[in-house]
Amino acid sequence: MGVGALSRAVFLDRDGVVTEAIVRGGRPYPPRTLGELRIHPDAPPGLAALKALGFLLVVVTNQPDVARGTRTREAVEQMHGHRFFVCCHDDIDRCECRKPAPGLILEAARRHAIRLTESFFIGDRWRDVDAGHRAGVRTVFIDYGYRERAPEHAPAARVASLREAVDWIRSEVGE
Ligand SMILES: [Mg+2]
Numbered sequence: 001m002g003v004g005a006l007s008r009a010v011f012l013d014r015d016g017v018v019t020e021a022i023v024r025g026g027r028p029y030p031p032r033t034l035g036e037l038r039i040h041p042d043a044p045p046g047l048a049a050l051k052a053l054g055f056l057l058v059v060v061t062n063q064p065d066v067a068r069g070t071r072t073r074e075a076v077e078q079m080h081g082h083r084f085f086v087c088c089h090d091d092i093d094r095c096e097c098r099k100p101a102p103g104l105i106l107e108a109a110r111r112h113a114i115r116l117t118e119s120f121f122i123g124d125r126w127r128d129v130d131a132g133h134r135a136g137v138r139t140v141f142i143d144y145g146y147r148e149r150a151p152e153h154a155p156a157a158r159v160a161s162l163r164e165a166v167d168w169i170r171s172e173v174g175e
């Protein structure tokens with residue numbers, strides 16, 4: 001495949017970005033079942049706008065509840081369509097795919113011929129920003145003020161919503 005065939009992508013975290021995170025005590029948790037899964041209202045127009053700008057859309061998500069045994073892989077996969085890259089491990093597994101490791105982004109880039117230097121990662125936690133940084137994409141941090149540590153690497157942009165993230169990317173690519 002020639003260099004000209006490479007596409008640019010926007011990688012998106014799932015919980016809190018494409019879907020609504022369930023926040024308890026200031027900390028975000030994923031939905032447990034399909035019934036609890038709510039698409040974030042900014043997501044349909046935001047994703048459509050990014051697609052119209054010529055970006056491939058790829059969701060990259062940590063789902064450690066699978067490793068923890070509190071959720072099945074089937075329940076996670078039931079919530080997903082194609083172009084989802086999922087890490088089902090926990091920290092103790094020391095895998096190369098759990099964010100902040102960049103493994104899933106790199107795998108997606110290989111599989112979909114993505115040019116990382118022209119790509120972005122939108123996420124709402126430090127793990128997303130640091131994974132994007134390690135993979136060599138530009139990072140957009142949706143800062144909901146969760147009670148948890150900050151990213152180790154400064155994001156390229158810090159915003160308050162998915163809508164602002166999309167607006168920032170649009171202005172970066174000059175359209
Ligand atoms: Mg999240």
Ligand SMILES: [Zn+2]
Pocket residue numbers: 087088089090095096097098
């Ligand atoms: Zn993993």
